[in-house]
Amino acid sequence: MKKNILIIDDSESIREVIAAGLESAGYNVTKGINGQDGLTCLENNPSVECIITDLNMPIMDGITFLKEVRKSEKHKYLPIIILTTESQEAKKQEARTAGATGWIIKPFSKEKLINVIKKVVR
Amino acid sequence: MDAMRVTYLEEANDLLSNLERALLALETNSNDKSYIEEVFRVMHTLKGNSSMFGLPLIAEFVHDLETIYDKIRVGEMALSKDLLDCTFLCLDHLKIIIHDSDLNNQINRDNHENLIHQITDFINQKKSDDTSKNSENIQPSLKTFHITFEPQPTIFENGTNPLFLLAEIASMGKSQAIPHFKSISKLTDYSVDSCFTYWDIYLETEKTDKDIMDVFVFVEDCSKIEITELPGINLLNNTTFTDLISKNQYQDLKTDKEEITSLATSLLTEVKPETAKQEVAVKTTEKTEIVAKGKKEKTISSIRVSSDKLDELMNLVSELVTTQAGLSLFVANNKIAELELITENVEKLSRRLRDTAFGMTLVPINNMFGRFQRMVRDVSGVLGKEIEFITEGGETELDKTIIETLTDPLMHILRNSLDHGVEKGEERIAKGKPASGKVILKAFYSGVFVYIQITDDGKGIDVEAVRAKAISKGIIKATDYLSEKEVFDLIFYPGFSTAQKVTDVSGRGVGMDVVKRNITDLKGSIIVDSKINEGTTLTIKLPLTLSIIDGLLVSIDSVNYIIPLSVITKCFSVNNKDMIGSFNNLIVLDEEQVPFIHLREEFGYNSLAAGQSQMIVVNNGERKVGISVDNIIGEYQAVVKPLGKYYKKQDFVSGASILGDGTIALVLDTNKVIDLYTQNTQKEEKSWQLN
Numbered sequence: 158m159k160k161n162i163l164i165i166d167d168s169e170s171i172r173e174v175i176a177a178g179l180e181s182a183g184y185n186v187t188k189g190i191n192g193q194d195g196l197t198c199l200e201n202n203p204s205v206e207c208i209i210t211d212l213n214m215p216i217m218d219g220i221t222f223l224k225e226v227r228k229s230e231k232h233k234y235l236p237i238i239i240l241t242t243e244s245q246e247a248k249k250q251e252a253r254t255a256g257a258t259g260w261i262i263k264p265f266s267k268e269k270l271i272n273v274i275k276k277v278v279r
Numbered sequence: 280m281d282a283m284r285v286t287y288l289e290e291a292n293d294l295l296s297n298l299e300r301a302l303l304a305l306e307t308n309s310n311d312k313s314y315i316e317e318v319f320r321v322m323h324t325l326k327g328n329s330s331m332f333g334l335p336l337i338a339e340f341v342h343d344l345e346t347i348y349d350k351i352r353v354g355e356m357a358l359s360k361d362l363l364d365c366t367f368l369c370l371d372h373l374k375i376i377i378h379d380s381d382l383n384n385q386i387n388r389d390n391h392e393n394l395i396h397q398i399t400d401f402i403n404q405k406k407s408d409d410t411s412k413n414s415e416n417i418q419p420s421l422k423t424f425h426i427t428f429e430p431q432p433t434i435f436e437n438g439t440n441p442l443f444l445l446a447e448i449a450s451m452g453k454s455q456a457i458p459h460f461k462s463i464s465k466l467t468d469y470s471v472d473s474c475f476t477y478w479d480i481y482l483e484t485e486k487t488d489k490d491i492m493d494v495f496v497f498v499e500d501c502s503k504i505e506i507t508e509l510p511g512i513n514l515l516n517n518t519t520f521t522d523l524i525s526k527n528q529y530q531d532l533k534t535d536k537e538e539i540t541s542l543a544t545s546l547l548t549e550v551k552p553e554t555a556k557q558e559v560a561v562k563t564t565e566k567t568e569i570v571a572k573g574k575k576e577k578t579i580s581s582i583r584v585s586s587d588k589l590d591e592l593m594n595l596v597s598e599l600v601t602t603q604a605g606l607s608l609f610v611a612n613n614k615i616a617e618l619e620l621i622t623e624n625v626e627k628l629s630r631r632l633r634d635t636a637f638g639m640t641l642v643p644i645n646n647m648f649g650r651f652q653r654m655v656r657d658v659s660g661v662l663g664k665e666i667e668f669i670t671e672g673g674e675t676e677l678d679k680t681i682i683e684t685l686t687d688p689l690m691h692i693l694r695n696s697l698d699h700g701v702e703k704g705e706e707r708i709a710k711g712k713p714a715s716g717k718v719i720l721k722a723f724y725s726g727v728f729v730y731i732q733i734t735d736d737g738k739g740i741d742v743e744a745v746r747a748k749a750i751s752k753g754i755i756k757a758t759d760y761l762s763e764k765e766v767f768d769l770i771f772y773p774g775f776s777t778a779q780k781v782t783d784v785s786g787r788g789v790g791m792d793v794v795k796r797n798i799t800d801l802k803g804s805i806i807v808d809s810k811i812n813e814g815t816t817l818t819i820k821l822p823l824t825l826s827i828i829d830g831l832l833v834s835i836d837s838v839n840y841i842i843p844l845s846v847i848t849k850c851f852s853v854n855n856k857d858m859i860g861s862f863n864n865l866i867v868l869d870e871e872q873v874p875f876i877h878l879r880e881e882f883g884y885n886s887l888a889a890g891q892s893q894m895i896v897v898n899n900g901e902r903k904v905g906i907s908v909d910n911i912i913g914e915y916q917a918v919v920k921p922l923g924k925y926y927k928k929q930d931f932v933s934g935a936s937i938l939g940d941g942t943i944a945l946v947l948d949t950n951k952v953i954d955l956y957t958q959n960t961q962k963e964e965k966s967w968q969l970n
Contacts, residue, residue: 227436227437233436234435234436234438235438236438236439236440237437237438253437253500256436256437256438257437258437258438258439258497259439259496259497260497275443275447276443276444276447276494276497277438277439277440277443277497278443279440279443279446
């Protein structure tokens with residue numbers, strides 16, 4: 158069975174890059190354009206096994222999205238990876254507290270991405 | 280040929296097959312330096328042997344090859360497919376010229392010239408675009424780490440699964456993780472949402488402690504992680520060490536870091552000399568030292584014994600077992616207390632001796648697998664098919680004579696699978712299968728039998744096509760109803776072939792009928808199972824050894840015979856008058872008409888007037904035939920001995936076994952008995968038919 162992964166990012170190019178990388182490694186990918194859209198996606202795809210989300214997004218940002226997901230009993234333990242840059246150390250901590258499982262530092266290679274996914278989904 | 284030369288040839292043959300194995304392994308794992316070392320080492324030994332035995336032509340040839348692999352070994356040259364292909368050619372050439380060391384044969388001489396030319400080209404090739412040189416040169420060093428991983432109880436809350444991290448650690452090398460549950464104090468404190476377990480992990484890896492820390496990168500803030508490098512290598516192979524850590528596991532002790540480190544240090548002093556030697560051997564360019572080391576390891580693990588000596592040993596042991604049976608019988612009849620004790624000991628010892636001796640003739644099937652690897656490689660190349668060949672259970676042991684006889688039939692079956700079974704890449708893709716086919720050769724034990732299975736994921740056997748072919752050849756009638764299994768078995772019929780055309784690969788005059796006969800000769804059987812477009816499986820069932828068989832001891836007029844249990848399906852008690860009065864030698868058993876042979880009559884004794892006989896129903900190919908004897912004495916494990924030259928032509932007897940009281944029982948080959956009977960009666964009255 159292919160694992161389902163939800164990517165949430167407001168930049169289309171980032172979404173496509175990540176999706177292409179994951180799909181070539183044998184994952185199914187669902188794409189969301191912001192936190193709010195991500196929640197809808199999650200509702201429509203209950204079989205999602207991991208979420209990768211950006212932090213800065215219009216309408217609903219990553220941290221709020223994280224908190225929303227963790228509120229739900231069903232997705233309490235769902236692995237959520239956040240996309241961050243080196244300079245956002247404080248943001249990373251904030252996301253951690255909000256319940257992020259791990260992070261990927263931008264920019265990243267496909268190998269790095271897959272390695273991180275493998276840490277949380279098997 | 281003098282004895283020295285025989286030894287050289289024996290060893291050269293072994294070396295060449297080692298070389299073949301190592302080359303095949305190298306082809307699939309081209310980055311594994313140890314195979315290059317192996318290839319180099321074998322070549323070096325072969326060169327040394329050849330020059331010592333005064334065969335300069337071979338020695339020079341191998342020397343040139345060795346030069347190439349030496350360059351690869353030190354990273355001056357890259358391994359390429361061309362080179363491997365050429366090496367395989369050289370290997371084949373060597374196999375031939377070790378028997379023609381002066382190149383008297385013109386073809387060999389031409390080949391030799393040609394190959395030397397190719398080798399020199401490789402040697403002269405400038406160091407190619409070998410970028411991997413540096414990475415190859417660095418000897419990765421193994422280190423053992425002790426890792427303590429204590430996650431906070433809340434670790435699950437952000438979706439972390441600590442077990443994934445353990446799995447990631449496990450993928451870095453050889454590891455052992457010991458979970459501790461001490462922190463669960465009371466059941467009431469227990470909650471599924473929290474993590475109470477912590478781990479002691481031992482990891483032997485080439486990676487650094489930084490790499491290990493990277494595994495825990497997401498959890499380092501919320502867990503206690505300690506990584507200590509332990510002195511010494513191969514700690515996980517050291518029993519003193521593993522005993523201690525498993526003791527800690529069972530008693531759920533928290534591992535004391537100092538204790539572990541000091542233990543590792545103390546083990547290090549024991550291990551050190553060997554480690555040091557290993558390092559020297561790896562670093563030194565003095566080739567002889569490496570070769571010497573490799574050779575030493577080999578002599579310790581096994582010695583070479585000629586198979587004649589082994590056969591002689593087996594004979595003596597069987598004599599001993601027989602004599603001992605006689606002794607036991609004597610003691611049983613003569614009640615001598617002192618002797619009873621001694622006899623018991625002799626019995627015990629001879630049984631152990633028998634088991635050990637018979638064990639010696641068993642060799643792992645692996646010896647045969649190497650040749651198959653090579654054949655599959657070559658044949659798939661010729662056919663232009665991509666084939667993944669997997670062998671399993673190579674450690675399964677079988678009698679050496681069985682293995683020798685089995686090689687050809689297995690080769691044939693494999694060739695069939697490659698040629699007729701597995702489809703070409705595009706055809707496979709069209710069927711939704713992966714482009715590369717898979718052929719699995721598997722050996723395993725079950726009871727006193729060894730099973731060998733050849734499975735392919737090819738197109739399978741078309742039942743209808745086989746049926747149609749059998750009808751057109753007149754093997755079966757169009758009206759005959761055959762089960763799927765019976766149809767599959769038709770492929771063993773002499774002259775039967777579903778192949779549209781005879782190809783280079785499988786059309787070598789050997790049919791599946793020969794395969795079947797070979798296997799039947801080994802007292803084995805073969806079963807075909809196939810699903811269209813899913814593949815075919817052939818299962819061969821063989822007895823572990825030929826020299827001991829499970830038999831049924833029977834008697835006719837107080838003479839004993841043994842019938843192999845493997846052919847017997849059922850035994851019946853029958854009235855003699857039913858047999859004598861029966862029409863055309865047919866008798867009804869289990870509501871089924873069975874043709875039978877009245878063995879008593881055939882062997883020339885007077886017919887019994889009244890009373891009972893035993894009818895033993897045996898398999899004769901596809902049909903069942905009854906064989907009547909006077910009495911069944913019981914099951915008997917028979918040591919089968921060959922018969923002298925006077926019995927050479929009596930092939931309905933496959934051997935003889937000496938019973939405990941010294942009398943001899945002939946082992947009957949029921950198939951031959953039936954053949955002989957059919958021939959004789961057909962001569963007498965042409966119209967006689969078993970069916």
